Amino acid sequence: xxxxxxxxxxxxxxxxxxxxxxxxxxxxxxxxxxxxxxxxxxxxxxxxxxxxxxxxxxxxxxxxxxxxxxxxxxxxxxxxxxxxxxxxxxxxxxxxxxxxxxxxxxxxxxxxxxxxxxxxxxxxxxxxxxxxxxxxxxxxxxxxxxxxxxxxxxxxxxxxxxxxxxxxxxxxxxxxxxxxxxxxxxxxxxxxxxxxxxxxxxxxxxxxxxxxxxxxxxxxxxxxxxxxxxxxxxxxxxxxxxxxxxx
Numbered sequence: 001x002x003x004x005x006x007x008x009x010x011x012x013x014x015x016x017x018x019x020x021x022x023x024x025x026x027x028x029x030x031x032x033x034x035x036x037x038x039x040x041x042x043x044x045x046x047x048x049x050x051x052x053x054x055x056x057x058x059x060x061x062x063x064x065x066x067x068x069x070x071x072x073x074x075x076x077x078x079x080x081x082x083x084x085x086x087x088x089x090x091x092x093x094x095x096x097x098x099x100x101x102x103x104x105x106x107x108x109x110x111x112x113x114x115x116x117x118x119x120x121x122x123x124x125x126x127x128x129x130x131x132x133x134x135x136x137x138x139x140x141x142x143x144x145x146x147x148x149x150x151x152x153x154x155x156x157x158x159x160x161x162x163x164x165x166x167x168x169x170x171x172x173x174x175x176x177x178x179x180x181x182x183x184x185x186x187x188x189x190x191x192x193x194x195x196x197x198x199x200x201x202x203x204x205x206x207x208x209x210x211x212x213x214x215x216x217x218x219x220x221x222x223x224x225x226x227x228x229x230x231x232x233x234x235x236x237x238x239x240x241x242x243x244x245x246x247x
Contacts, residue, residue, distance in 0.1 A: 001048075001055050005039070008101060010093035017066040017093055021105065022048055025058035027247050028102050030094075030135070032116030032123035036069040050236040051243050059247045063102050063112075065094065069119055073147060079154020080147070084163045091163075094127065099134055113246075115139040117235040118199070122147070125186055125208070126165055132184040139187045139242050141235050142196060144204040166204070169211045177215055185218040187246075189238045191228025199230050 002024045007016040018039040033041045042048055042064045054060045068090035072083045103109045114124035114135045121143025128138035146166040148156070161167050172180065190196055190205040197203070202223075209221040222242075228234050 001052060006101065008093070008097040010089070010097055012089040012092035012096075013068065013071075017068070017098075019066075019098060019101065020064045021061065022064075023055040023058070023061035026054070026060040027113060028061050028063060028106050028110055029113045029115055029243070029247075030098070030102065030127075031062055031064040032114065032120035033064070033067050034117050035067070035119035036074050037067050037120070039064045039066045045232045046236055047232070047239055050240045054243055054247060060243060061106065063098070063105075065098055067119070067123075068093070073119070073150055076151050080150075080152040080160045081154055081157045083150075083152075084147070084159040087163055088159065091127075091130075095131065095134065111136050113137040113139065115141070115239065115243075116143075117141040117232075118143065118201070118230065121145075121188075121201075122165070125188075126163065128184050128186060129165055129169065129180070130162075132180060136184050137186075137246070138184070139189070139239070139246070140205075141189050141238050142191065142199070142201040142205070142230050143188070143208075144200045145208045146200070146204055149200050149204070165208060166211070169208065169215060169217075172215050172217075177217075181216050181218065185220075186212065187220045187222060187242055189222045189224070189242065191224040191230065191234055192226045193229040193234075195230035196228070201230055 005020045009016045020039045072086035116124045121140035124138045124140045128135045147164045212219040
């Protein structure tokens, strides 16, 4: 399997972030790691091996990126509004540095599927809902989509609102909503076992699915059994199951 890595400078952040790419051909899939994770986490936790047949067959290419969570959403020393502003710098890196590199690597501006587990699922959903022109499909594994649940404090302003799917999806209307209805599709996957409740993933996944249903935004809610925990062994199975269906 072809593997390569690159560090891409972010003017918005003021430092470089890593991207590790796998595969030689196929649909590009950008992978967001779990909370505060790194680009190499997907490989070290067996997620790349779980879809090795798709990579070898040229059906997909994976682009695993560093997170910026430790400086933004996971930084409890700063208020939620500042966390959201810092996340905006990460969004700028993804859109303005990572996406052009993916397009160059793929030989053109192909639509990119987003995926990730836990906090990575939030990123996958949020990027698709905010930038469906670049990321029209999302596969979200065990996410919490209400960022106010992150031990947050401080006033919540526009920066926070527009990065919090539970908040902004509820108020979508008019042309932006109509555009999303024809552009995006999200798959929301969650188990009912250990840590899916304490992390808030199960309740939040069901809540986002309900909002998407109310708004008529194409999506699929896939709830796994009571033995399915918030952990890598199950994410490997869920990733392989859904990527085999959709690519």
